[in-house]
Amino acid sequence: xxxxxxxxxxxxxxxxxxxxxxxxxxxxxxxxxxxxxxxxxxxxxxxxxxxxxxxxxxxxxxxxxxxxxxxxxxxxxxxxxxxxxxxxxxxxxxxxxxxxxxxxxxxxxxxxxxxxxxxxxxxxxxxxxxxxxxxxxxxxxxxxxxxxxxxxxxxxxxxxxxxxxxxxxxxxxxxxxxxxxxxxxxxxxxxxxxxxxxxxxxxxxxxxxxxxxxxxxxxxxxxxxxxxxxxxxxxxxxxxxxxxxxxxxxxxxxxxxxxxxxxxxxxxxxxxxxxxxxxxxxxxxxxxxxxxxxxxxxxxxxxxxxxxxxxxxxxxxxxxxxxxxxxxxxxxxxxxxxxxxxxxxxxxxxxxxxxxxxxxxxx
Numbered sequence: 597x598x599x600x601x602x603x604x605x606x607x608x609x610x611x612x613x614x615x616x617x618x619x620x621x622x623x624x625x626x627x628x629x630x631x632x633x634x635x636x637x638x639x640x641x642x643x644x645x646x647x648x649x650x651x652x653x654x655x656x657x658x659x660x661x662x663x664x665x666x667x668x669x670x671x672x673x674x675x676x677x678x679x680x681x682x683x684x685x686x687x688x689x690x691x692x693x694x695x696x697x698x699x700x701x702x703x704x705x706x707x708x709x710x711x712x713x714x715x716x717x718x719x720x721x722x723x724x725x726x727x728x729x730x731x732x733x734x735x736x737x738x739x740x741x742x743x744x745x746x747x748x749x750x751x752x753x754x755x756x757x758x759x760x761x762x763x764x765x766x767x768x769x770x771x772x773x774x775x776x777x778x779x780x781x782x783x784x785x786x787x788x789x790x791x792x793x794x795x796x797x798x799x800x801x802x803x804x805x806x807x808x809x810x811x812x813x814x815x816x817x818x819x820x821x822x823x824x825x826x827x828x829x830x831x832x833x834x835x836x837x838x839x840x841x842x843x844x845x846x847x848x849x850x851x852x853x854x855x856x857x858x859x860x861x862x863x864x865x866x867x868x869x870x871x872x873x874x875x876x877x878x879x880x881x882x883x884x885x886x887x888x889x890x891x892x893x894x895x896x897x898x899x900x901x902x903x904x905x906x907x908x909x910x911x912x913x914x915x916x917x918x919x920x921x922x923x924x925x926x927x928x929x930x931x932x933x934x935x936x937x938x939x940x941x942x943x944x945x946x947x948x949x950x951x952x953x954x955x956x957x958x959x
Contacts, residue, residue: 597694597695597696597733598695599619599639599692599693599694599695600639600692600693601692601693603693603695604636604637604639605636606619606635606636606639606730606731607634607635607636607728607729607730608729608730608731608732608733609729609731609732609733609822610733610735610759610761610769610821610822611732611733611734611735611736611820611821611822612735612736612757612759612796612819612820612821612822612934613736613795613796613818613819613820613821613822613823614678614680614732614734614736614794614822615660615661615734615736615737615738615739615740615741615794616657616660616661616676616678616711616712616732616734616740616741617694617709617711617712617731617732617733617734617741617742618678618685618687618711618712618713618714618731618732618734619638619639619711619712619713619714619730619731620632620634620638620639620714620715620717620730620731621638621639621640621641621687621713621714621715622638622639622640622715623641623687623688623713623715628715630715630716630717630718631714631715631716631717632717632725632726632727633725633726633727634727634729634730634731635728635729635730636730639713639730639731641690641692641713645690645691645692646672646673646674646688646689646690647673647674647688647689647690647691647710648672648673648674649665649666649667649672649673649674649675650667651674653674653689653691653710653740654674654689656739656740657674657676657689657710657740658676659738659739660736660738660739660740660741660794661676661677661678663676663677673688673689674688674689675687675688676688676689676712678712681823683717683718684717684718685712685714685716685717685718686714686715686716686717686718687712687713687714687715687716688712688713688715689710689711689712689713690710690711690712690713691708691709691710692708692709692711693706693707693708693709694706694707694708694709694711694742695707696746696751696771707745707746707749707751708749709742709745709746709749710740710745711734711742712731714731732822735757735771735821735934736794736795736796737788737794737795737796737934737936738794741794742771743755743756743757743771743772743936744936746771746772747772751772752771752772753772754772754773754774754937755772755936755937756770756771756772756773756774756775756933756934756935756936756937757769757770757771757772757933757934757936758770758773758775758931758932758933758934759821759927759931759932760929760930760931760932760946760948761821761924761927761928761929761948762928762929762947762948762949763870763896763928763929763948764949765949766948766949767948767949768948770933774935774937775931775933775935775942777944779944780931780933780942780943780944781889781891781942781943781944782889782940782941782942783798783799783885783887783889783940783941783942784798784799784887784939784940784941785797785798785934785936785939785940785941786798786799786800786816795818795819795820796818796819796820796934796941797816797817797818797819797941798817798819798885798887798889798941799816799817799885799886799887800814800815800816800817800885800886801814801815801817801883801884801885801886801891801920802814802815802883802884803881803882803883803911803920804881804882804883804884805879805880805881806879806880814886815919815920816919816920817883817885817919817920817922818919818920818921818922819922819927819932819934819941820921820922820923821923821924821927821932822924823921823923823924848863848864848876849861849862849863849876850862852906854902854904854906854908856900856902856903856904856906856908857900857902857908857909857910858908858909859908859909860902860906860907860908860909861906861907861908862905862906863876863905863906863907864876865905866904866905866906867901867905867906867907868901868905869901870896872901873895873896873899873901873907874895874896876907877895877899877907878895879895880892880893880894880895881893881895881898881911883920883922891943893911893926896928897925897926897927897928897929898910898911898925898926900925910923910925910926911926927943928948929945929947929948930943930944930945930946930948931943931944931945931946931948
């Protein structure tokens with residue numbers, strides 16, 4: 597995306613699991629010693645773009661984050677800390693031009709958006725310093741989220757977002773379109789709760805392997821396109837012992853230990869591609885929601901191939917939070933729609949490497 601004045605290119609992670617859009621940035625006169633090595637030159641704001649702490653936008657940001665602002669030091673800026681599963685980012689809120697493709701080519705269609713200048717990244721000390729993106733495109737339900745801001749400014753007339761991530765690389769992203777397709781499976785969004793006010797959730801679901809339940813109870817489901825499942829570290833849950841037993845019954849698969857994830861299998865030879873997975877794994881995993889709707893997940897969308905050539909299970913419960921976190925791998929080759937106007941989440945399996953396949957915005 598081309599951001600700022602003058603416009604400069606940046607790569608952003610499409611993240612439906614968080615609200616705040618932010619770029620790693622150069623704040624102050626010295627070099628950014630806590631920034632990652634990003635693809636492009638660090639964003640550098642001018643002082644006039646900073647949002648004051650007393651501005652209502654600062655209150656909105658902290659309401660979305662569930663934090664309390666501190667205007668004592670320094671009073672001239674809106675400081676924040678946003679926390680993720682694998683670390684956090686410290687920064688200040690600012691306003692700058694944020695043009696989006698297909699909103700038009702005139703300056704009037706380049707809205708000024710509030711987003712973050714992330715000057716201090718705190719994460720895993722073993723995490724590589726070089727990253728593939730310059731920041732986060734926050735598409736969550738919160739008021740400071742990109743989609744909500746665009747709707748408030750009149751840049752879009754419909755509050756929705758949809759993405760289709762291809763296993764072949766690429767895909768497409770809709771913002772502000774009411775998508776019309778009879779092939780979409782819809783489920784109501786779960787109401788916002790104090791602990792999870794801005795997440796996209798289709799409610800609670802039970803996990804099945806083919807027709808066998810592998811969960812002791814239904815758990816809340818969160819759709820989070822920004823999560824990289826490899827970043828989750830936790831003890832394996834007792835319920836997954838059933839899945840281990842199922843895998844052990846296969847003559848060609850062996851349960852092994854792998855540092856990448858908790859539950860992994862070794863095949864007759866190292867797994868190298870999705871096609872290799874299809875040869876050894878035939879079972880479908882499904883999420884059956886309490887509303888009666890089911891999401892079918894093929895092996896290539898619930899398995900991750902590790903550096904060791906093992907296949908690991910990529911849908912894991914987060915202990916202590918009682919929920920399943922559905923990340924970008926599980927959503928590959930499906931168009932996932934978050935319709936905030938109707939309060940609905942939908943999905944369908946189009947060809948994500950062909951833009952707009954079988955889906956058209958309503959006119």
